[in-house]
Amino acid sequence: MTGSKSIPRQILAPTGGLLITLLIAGCTRPDSGRLQGYVEGEFVYVASPLAGELKTLHVERGAAVKVGDPLFALDPTPEKAARDEAQRRVAQARANLEDARKGKRPSEIESIEAQLKQARAALELSEAQLARQERLTGSFATSAEDLARARATRDQDRQRIAQLEADLQTARLGARPDQITAAEANVRALEAALAKAEWDVSEKSRAAPQGGVVFDTLFRTGEFVVTGRPVVVLLPPENIKVRAFVPEARVGSIRLGDPIRVTVDGTGDPLTGKVSFISPRAEFTPPVIYSRESRSKLVFMIEIVFNRETAANLHPGQPVDVEMGR
Secondary structure (H helix, E strand, O other), rough: OOOOEEEEEHHHHHHHHHHHHHHHHHHHHOOOOOEEEEEEEEOEEEHHHEEEEEEEEEEOOOEEOOOOOOOEEEEEEHHHHHHHHHHHHHHEEEEEEEHHHHHOOHHHHHHHHHHHHHHHHHHHHHHHHHHHHHHHOOOOOOOOOHHHHHHHHHHHHHHHHHHHHHHHHHHHOOOOHHHHHHHHHHHHHHHHHHHHHHHHHHEEEOOOOEEEEEEEEEEOOOOEEEEOEEEEEEOOOEEEEEEEEEEEEHHOOOOOEEEEEEEOOOOOOOEEEEEEEEEEEEEEOOOOOOOOOOOOEEEEEEEEEHHHHHHOOOOOOOEEEEEEOO
């Protein structure tokens, strides 16, 4: 026999018990009622549709804002100049429209009336001369040519009076209807341009569209902001939710509106929310895993929302434990 040493029985017995205990513990499944999740926030990126230098930043990161609170203002100088020009163009177009509706000026009408009086006086003289020529014709004291000339002068004076009366009536009527219609259309077009210019001025300063927390500010005063680039990032409490991933075997038992308990590290009682979304697509691995084990089974994402007061105490990125209500 070789000189091998045997292991004492008193040492083997405890070691075997420890191994059995570890095997039992390793075979024990985790609590199937708990799921791993995380807090997610849907941010509101506030930007101006126009470019400009950032003149004023009214908020700081972490500040709480209400709807309508000022956030930032860009340099409005170019837009104000365009607005002032549009205002003057509208004033000019309105004045032209009123002038077209009124007709000619009073002094111009008075001039036509004076010319009409002169024409009537000339007609009286020409009629008198024609009558004289007709009387002289019987006594052969005048020629037929003089009579014809007197009759032509009388007819010309009559036509002159008719012309001036028509001119006077037209002057009192004002511009033609189609000219007035064109002037009115021009006023409306310039008023629309003025409204656009005023909108441009208003968009250079932005207010909070929703109440919440200023999550971040992306520019400093004096920097140039290009068109559509966000300057302030808001996180409204109602946009905070919890995302969890439910195994395929359990997703069929979940309904929209089901109550859910969420436990956050450092808090006491679980938070109560409800299921607001169940993904129609399956995933093999959640995009963010806060569990201790690496999982590769089929899961469905769900989203859980809370009331405004509860959501305000959550922070995007926090790991949470989710307990199903069933």
